[in-house]
């Protein structure tokens with residue numbers, strides 16, 4: 001019984017994490033929920049490694065295109081490998097919202 005309810009919770013969490021209804025979430029929320037923050041830091045200003053890019057204040061269309069390219073692997077190298085898996089859980093609408101939010105921040 002105990003095992004079963006734990007299992008049910010795990011499913012609910014998994015469904016929530018992969019949620020498709022993005023339109024009601026803002027860029028800051030998506031940036032956290034999609035775990036971008038774990039590598040690029042708060043507001044894309046404080047990457048966990050010095051070689052990871054800062055994102056705050058970058059051109060929104062450029063950011064959006066990079067997200068598309070990293071997801072599709074049109075942009076693919078040893079560094080993007082860290083991110084490609086995560087992008088499979090980020091749809092076009094979400095990319096647009098996150099890119100617009102990052103682009104709106106002060107550099």
Ligand code: HEC
Nearest residue numbers: 034035036039052053063066067079080082083086090098
């Ligand atoms: C596991 C670490 C990791 C996570 C999580 C991660 N990234 Fe990245 N990201 C990187 C690395 C490393 C690069 C640099 C790739 C390269 O050197 O080509 C990068 C590159 C980028 C770029 C291109 C920046 C540029 O200047 O060209 C954007 C935009 C970006 N990430 C946004 C995001 C967003 C949005 C998320 C969340 C959906 C995210 N990243 C999640 C590690 C990560």
